[in-house]
Amino acid sequence: MDYKDTLNLPKTSFPMKANLPKLEPEMLKQWEEMDIYARIRQASAKRPLWILHDGPPYANGHIHLGTALNKILKDLVVKSRAMLGHNAVYVPGWDCHGLPIEHQVDVELGLDQPGVDVRQAMDPVEKIRRCRDYALRFIDIQREEFKRLGIFGDWANRYATLDPAYEAVIVREFGRFVGQGAVYKGLKPVHWCMHCKTALAQAEVEYEDQTTPSVFVKFPVKTPSPALARALGNRRASLVIWTTTPWTLPANLAIAVHPGETYTAGVRRRSLRGRASAGGSLRRPAGPQGADAADGDRRAWCCARGHRGPPPLDRPRHPGARRGLRGHGHRHRACAHCSRAW
Numbered sequence: 064m065d066y067k068d069t070l071n072l073p074k075t076s077f078p079m080k081a082n083l084p085k086l087e088p089e090m091l092k093q094w095e096e097m098d099i100y101a102r103i104r105q106a107s108a109k110r111p112l113w114i115l116h117d118g119p120p121y122a123n124g125h126i127h128l129g130t131a132l133n134k135i136l137k138d139l140v141v142k143s144r145a146m147l148g149h150n151a152v153y154v155p156g157w158d159c160h161g162l163p164i165e166h167q168v169d170v171e172l173g174l175d176q177p178g179v180d181v182r183q184a185m186d187p188v189e190k191i192r193r194c195r196d197y198a199l200r201f202i203d204i205q206r207e208e209f210k211r212l213g214i215f216g217d218w219a220n221r222y223a224t225l226d227p228a229y230e231a232v233i234v235r236e237f238g239r240f241v242g243q244g245a246v247y248k249g250l251k252p253v254h255w256c257m258h259c260k261t262a263l264a265q266a267e268v269e270y271e272d273q274t275t276p277s278v279f280v281k282f283p284v285k286t287p288s289p290a291l292a293r294a295l296g297n298r299r300a301s302l303v304i305w306t307t308t309p310w311t312l313p314a315n316l317a318i319a320v321h322p323g324e325t326y327t328a329g330v331r332r333r334s335l336r337g338r339a340s341a342g343g344s345l346r347r348p349a350g351p352q353g354a355d356a357a358d359g360d361r362r363a364w365c366c367a368r369g370h371r372g373p374p375p376l377d378r379p380r381h382p383g384a385r386r387g388l389r390g391h392g393h394r395h396r397a398c399a400h401c402s403r404a405w
Contacts, residue, residue, distance in 0.1 A: 119157050172184075277309075
């Protein structure tokens with residue numbers, strides 16, 4: 064006896080086997096023939112507008128699991144918003160500038176070799192042309208790969224950061240920033256890749272754990288103010304900083320003091336050279352103001368108890384930039400750590 068004939072099961076036209084390799088292309092072809100995205104836009108024209116601001120992928124190769132997951136999740140959001148009653152628009156785009164595309168072009172040209180300076184290996188204008196052709200080629204490739212995943216979007220009207228119209232908008236908006244006085248020139252550390260011979264974005268930098276000794280360092284005062292010179296009796300004075308990154312000391316730019324803090328003068332008992340702690344190197348001056356400091360001006364030495372500071376290699380800020388933060392004393396302005404007045 065065939066027991067399946069004794070079961071009261073529902074009848075269905077769905078095949079037992081999904082056969083997706085055959086079924087999915089047919090379904091995608093049907094969607095394309097009926098222009099399903101345009102029909103959804105037409106049906107949703109009077110609904111509240113909802114736009115996905117998509118961070119575009121690099122046009123530097125075939126899609127991978129990361130880009131596929133990114134696009135599929137965003138497609139779920141757009142489609143669900145459309146089902147919830149919004150006019151959910153998605154215009155796909157591509158990022159066509161930066162190191163990923165340059166690197167892939169170098170690989171294709173065989174320039175990604177030790178000892179080859181990619182900056183001098185070919186004419187920069189020719190390099191830009193090759194990068195543009197490479198990006199345009201993979202925009203078309205990735206577009207078909209995303210459509211194969213069933214992603215809905217206005218694929219016929221994509222944007223790319225290399226399009227002249229897109230670049231013109233960037234220039235116009237930058238001009239508005241300049242006109243409003245919002246653009247300024249400053250200093251910022253930029254990481255450099257010795258292998259790729261190009262600047263790195265912050266997200267491309269990975270840090271390895273290391274153990275570095277903390278040190279106290281004294282910086283002699285070359286030209287003290289008249290009030291400080293009188294308070295010190297014309298003796299030599301130094302400012303003491305504490306840092307946990309002594310390897311940044313060669314890049315020191317300045318020692319900063321806080322205008323609202325009180326600094327205590329101290330008398331050196333023995334050299335700070337080579338010591339990891341200044342606990343026995345300074346002694347508190349006698350008297351409420353210190354034996355060697357006059358009332359109203361006590362900025363000669365300081366000993367550290369804490370640290371807080373801005374990013375490495377930062378320029379000295381204006382006097383009130385970090386007012387009110389604890390751990391504020393003399394500040395070595397390369398390694399970004401400061402010391403609290405003793």
